[in-house]
Amino acid sequence: MSSGRGALSVLSAVLLVTALAVVWSRHTTRSLFIELQSLRRERDALDTEWQQLKIEQSAWATHGRVEQTARSVLKMVVPRPEEVRLIQE
Amino acid sequence: MSGPGMIKPGMTLFKPMKSAARLASRTEERSAADQFRSRLRVVLGTMLVLCICLIVRAVDLQLLDDGFLEQQGDARYTRIAKLSANRGGVYDRNGETLAASVPVDTVWANPREVLRSSEQIPRLAAALHRDRRWLTQLLTSNLDRDFLYLVRHMSPSDAAQVAALQVPGVYLMREYQRFYPAGEVTGHLLGFTKKYEDVGQEGLELAYDGWLGAQRGLKRVIQDRLGRTVEDVESIRAAEPGNDLIASIDLRVQYLAYRELKAAVQEHHAKAGSLVVLDIETGEVLAMVNQPTYNPNDREQVAPSRYRNRAVTDIFEPGSSIKPFVAAAALASGRYHPDTIIDTSPGMIQVGLKPITDRHNLGRVSLTTVIAKSSNVGMSKMALTLAPEAMWNSLHSFGFGAVSGSGFPGESAGLLSDYAHWRKVEQASVSYGYFLSVTPLQLAHAYATLGAGGIARPVTLRRAEQPVPGEQVIDPAVARELLAMMESVVSQDGTGNRAALAGYRVAGKTGTAQKFTGNGYGTDGARKYVATFGGVVPASRPRLAAIVVIDEPGGQAYYGGDVAAPVFANVMAGALRLMGVPPDALDRIPEATLVRVSHEP
Numbered sequence: 001m002s003s004g005r006g007a008l009s010v011l012s013a014v015l016l017v018t019a020l021a022v023v024w025s026r027h028t029t030r031s032l033f034i035e036l037q038s039l040r041r042e043r044d045a046l047d048t049e050w051q052q053l054k055i056e057q058s059a060w061a062t063h064g065r066v067e068q069t070a071r072s073v074l075k076m077v078v079p080r081p082e083e084v085r086l087i088q089e
Numbered sequence: 090m091s092g093p094g095m096i097k098p099g100m101t102l103f104k105p106m107k108s109a110a111r112l113a114s115r116t117e118e119r120s121a122a123d124q125f126r127s128r129l130r131v132v133l134g135t136m137l138v139l140c141i142c143l144i145v146r147a148v149d150l151q152l153l154d155d156g157f158l159e160q161q162g163d164a165r166y167t168r169i170a171k172l173s174a175n176r177g178g179v180y181d182r183n184g185e186t187l188a189a190s191v192p193v194d195t196v197w198a199n200p201r202e203v204l205r206s207s208e209q210i211p212r213l214a215a216a217l218h219r220d221r222r223w224l225t226q227l228l229t230s231n232l233d234r235d236f237l238y239l240v241r242h243m244s245p246s247d248a249a250q251v252a253a254l255q256v257p258g259v260y261l262m263r264e265y266q267r268f269y270p271a272g273e274v275t276g277h278l279l280g281f282t283k284k285y286e287d288v289g290q291e292g293l294e295l296a297y298d299g300w301l302g303a304q305r306g307l308k309r310v311i312q313d314r315l316g317r318t319v320e321d322v323e324s325i326r327a328a329e330p331g332n333d334l335i336a337s338i339d340l341r342v343q344y345l346a347y348r349e350l351k352a353a354v355q356e357h358h359a360k361a362g363s364l365v366v367l368d369i370e371t372g373e374v375l376a377m378v379n380q381p382t383y384n385p386n387d388r389e390q391v392a393p394s395r396y397r398n399r400a401v402t403d404i405f406e407p408g409s410s411i412k413p414f415v416a417a418a419a420l421a422s423g424r425y426h427p428d429t430i431i432d433t434s435p436g437m438i439q440v441g442l443k444p445i446t447d448r449h450n451l452g453r454v455s456l457t458t459v460i461a462k463s464s465n466v467g468m469s470k471m472a473l474t475l476a477p478e479a480m481w482n483s484l485h486s487f488g489f490g491a492v493s494g495s496g497f498p499g500e501s502a503g504l505l506s507d508y509a510h511w512r513k514v515e516q517a518s519v520s521y522g523y524f525l526s527v528t529p530l531q532l533a534h535a536y537a538t539l540g541a542g543g544i545a546r547p548v549t550l551r552r553a554e555q556p557v558p559g560e561q562v563i564d565p566a567v568a569r570e571l572l573a574m575m576e577s578v579v580s581q582d583g584t585g586n587r588a589a590l591a592g593y594r595v596a597g598k599t600g601t602a603q604k605f606t607g608n609g610y611g612t613d614g615a616r617k618y619v620a621t622f623g624g625v626v627p628a629s630r631p632r633l634a635a636i637v638v639i640d641e642p643g644g645q646a647y648y649g650g651d652v653a654a655p656v657f658a659n660v661m662a663g664a665l666r667l668m669g670v671p672p673d674a675l676d677r678i679p680e681a682t683l684v685r686v687s688h689e690p
Contacts, residue, residue: 033320044263048192048245058186058270063344081591086672087684 167322172306173263176287177331179279179294179301181340182373182552188279188294190265190287194248196239200228202258209256216251217243241285242266267294271340272384274347277398278338278377278550280498281385291396293336293550295498303331335552337373342366345663346376350637353656354380358643363400364656365533366635366664369625371553372537372546374495375633375664377401377530401493401500404526405638408602409463409584410621410649411484411522413571414535416460418483419471420567427457427570433466441514445469445521461577463584463599465521472520473513480519481508486545486562487535489527493548503527522602533636536623539575540596540631543568572596576628588622588654590662592672596631597624597657599649604641617641622653626661627673633664 059065070076150158179188196217203210210228214221217240224239231237239259243251248261267282269275280292289298306328311320346364354362359380366376379399383391397403419425436450447464459467472480484490490505504526511519518524530548538545546559575596578585585599600621603610610616620639625631637653637660646652675683 030320044192051189051191052245054186054189055191055268055270062270062272063274063341064348067348082679082682085682085684086592086675086678087686088675089686 166311167309168312169325170308170310172308172328173265174303174305174328175265175330176267176282176303177301177333179334179336181336181338181343182375183339183341184335185340186270187275187336187338187340188267188269191268192245193242193264193266194245195241195262195264196243196248196251197260197262198228198237198239199235199258199260200231200237203228203256204232206257209254212254213251213256213259216247216254218247267385269385271344272386273382274344274378275338275340276382276385277379277396277400278336278343279385280396280398281388287331291498292398293334293497296496296550297334301331301334304329337368337371337375337550337552338377339375339664339667341667342660342664343376343378345667346660347378347382349656349659350378350380353637353639353652356644357639357646357652359639359652360641360643361399362640363403363529363638364635364660365400365529366633366660367533367537367548369537369540369631369634371557372534372548372559373553374530374548374550376660398497398499399640400529400638401495401497402528404501404503404528405619405640406523406525406602406605407527407532407621408522408600408619408649409465410532410598410600410623410636411489411525411527412460412463412468412520413539413575413598414484414487414489415468415472415480415520416456416574417487417539417563417567417571418475418480419456420570421483421563422475422479424474425456425471427455427574429456430454431456431459431464431467431470433459433464433470436466438466438469440469440473440517441512443514443517445517457574457577460574460598461580461583463578468520469517472516477508477511477516480516481505481511483563484519484525487538488531488545489525489535493530493534495530495548495550497530497550500530501528503531522600529636529638532621532623532638533634536597536625536636537634538562539568539571540625540634541568572625572628572631575624579624584648584650585622585624585654587650588624588657588661590626590658590665592674592678593626593661593665593670594628594674595624595626595658595661596628597622597654599654601647601649618647620647620649620652622649622657624657624661626665627670629673632668632670633661635661635664 176190178186178190181187203213207225210224211221214224217224219240227237227239242264251259252261264285265287267287269279269281278292280294280296281290282288282294283290287303289295289301294301304326307325309322309325311322346366350362350364353359362380364376364378365374367373368375377398377400379397381395383395388396416425420427430453432453433447433451434453436447438445445465447462447466449462451458451462451464451467454462454464454467456467456471458464459471484505490503492500492502506515506525508516515524534545534548541559542565543561543563544559545562546557549557573596575598576594577583578598579588579595580586585597588595588597600619600623602619602621604617604619606617618641620642621637623634623636625634635657637656639649639652639656642652672678
């Protein structure tokens with residue numbers, strides 16, 4: 001009879017511990033999930049910015065615009081054939 | 090239901106009767122008690138039956154059909170959320186962005202919720218950059234709906250201002266919009282995706298839709314009363330972003346081709362034009378442009394007919410630019426070599442009912458001169474001595490009459506009719522580029538095959554990561570002889586002298602074809618032409634092949650040598666420099682521009 005009572009109290013203690021563990025893990029999951037969501041938001045925001053910057057960069061670096069700037073603002077010209085020197089080894 | 094019948098015979102329930110009066114009252118009592126008992130049984134029986142029904146139902150719900158209630162419970166607070174994923178980007182061979190998916194925000198609303206706080210509407214309309222009355226009208230006419238798009242694809246910064254107003258019932262949704270930084274320059278090549286959808290509709294976007302396309306993910310989440318996600322329950326399907334595509338295009342060459350073709354089409358008042366540049370060593374398409382073009386970022390105002398990539402979909406009779414491939418059959422037959430004399434006088438020959446003429450009477454000239462001066466008479470005379478089958482085989486082995494295998498949507502195979510149907514007049518016509526039709530890409534591919542010493546490599550629009558094996562379709566010696574003949578086209582006396590480059594040897598061929606319209610090839614005043622120039626550079630060890638097609642030049646000049654050859658020269662000069670190909674014609678460069686250095690020991 002006493003061995004049965006001992007087993008019962010051990011099992012009750014185990015039950016209490018596991019119940020607390022469930023609560024604890026549940027809480028951890030929730031808080032980690034909230035953190036994950038905020039990190040995802042941050043990643044998305046950075047992603048968005050990165051894409052925007054890439055697009056902006058490629059818009060500034062359009063060949064047409066570069067050529068336009070080179071010719072009209074910087075007054076650059078393609079060298080004439082007689083101005084070119086070919087180096088032969 | 091009551092009555093003596095319910096009492097079983099022989100049962101002694103009451104004491105024997107003593108008198109008539111007692112008998113009467115006893116009979117009453119007895120029947121009342123009987124009634125009570127029988128009613129009790131009925132009630133108990135009914136309750137038992139109902140109890141069993143409940144138990145059966147409970148067992149049914151809890152054990153046999155347990156999913157239903159759980160589902161109903163979950164449905165009160167779980168939702169399936171979509172996870173958007175990015176479509177793959179398209180990059181040129183050097184990693185320049187050609188197409189990218191940019192995150193944008195779509196603003197949607199629940200009309201009833203918004204109208205409950207209608208004093209916010211003017212501010213909301215301002216943040217959406219829309220008219221206030223338009224917004225009110227839109228909301229009031231959609232009261233029966235829970236989901237209503239207000240503005241699709243807003244820039245994230247504008248959408249953030251909308252979100253900052255915190256109007257109840259207005260929500261943001263993340264979507265992706267396709268953007269093409271090079272705009273018009275790569276319009277036909279890349280195509281575009283369907284509006285508001287990540288599905289390829291034209292061009293490379295369509296051809297590689299399966300590769301580029303992303304798969305939306307689905308997950309089950311628990312939401313609270315306000316629709317905020319509280320917990321992820323399970324992932325139903327992971328979101329899979331699309332793969333990046335590295336195209337074979339070199340954006341620098343592409344831009345150069347675009348600029349030069351556009352200038353030529355404008356200068357000569359042409360109806361249209363196409364230009365294709367191929368890498369001879371790999372079969373990669375380095376540039377592919379058409380005029381008129383469109384901007385894939387803003388295609389609202391453009392007729393869909395402009396979306397066509399003429400370089401692969403449109404066929405035309407190539408005229409003289411086909412001649413090298415007919416000459417290939419003659420050289421391969423062994424009966425002709427570049428110095429074989431052909432008598433072209435008097436510059437005219439009658440084949441069947443058809444007179445074939447040259448621009449000038451050239452007299453007795455070598456096969457090389459026939460090519461260099463583009464004599465139709467010489468070609469016809471030579472072709473008529475060849476077996477039709479051999480001629481057809483030569484053209485077919487260069488890829489005419491078959492799709493190039495680029496995989497581009499709507500690619501045409503051109504027209505090359507079976508030699509069994511050729512009479513003399515058709516055979517002669519084919520020899521100078523009529524009675525067969527080709528696409529600009531096919532011509533470029535055929536020139537690339539010549540440039541590669543007779544090795545046909547499949548055309549590809551993706552960057553080749555390894556050397557591409559090809560198929561030897563003509564004898565390398567024949568290819569060398571043809572290149573030498575095509576160099577004479579670009580010599581001082583040839584028809585294509587305006588394709589010459591400083592420092593590089595060029596092998597090419599001009600073409601000026603009359604266009605076949607509904608009523609024949611037109612009379613003298615109303616003829617329409619297609620001017621072409623195809624060639625390879627540098628001729629000593631060809632790296633690049635290109636074809637320029639100018640459709641219906643409307644000015645005074647319409648010959649391929651005058652209209653198309655200069656475009657070829659300008660594009661090739663730039664492309665050779667960009668790709669760092671060393672000059673192979675140093676002897677033709679003025680001595681003063683050459684600097685010789687010797688290594689110190």
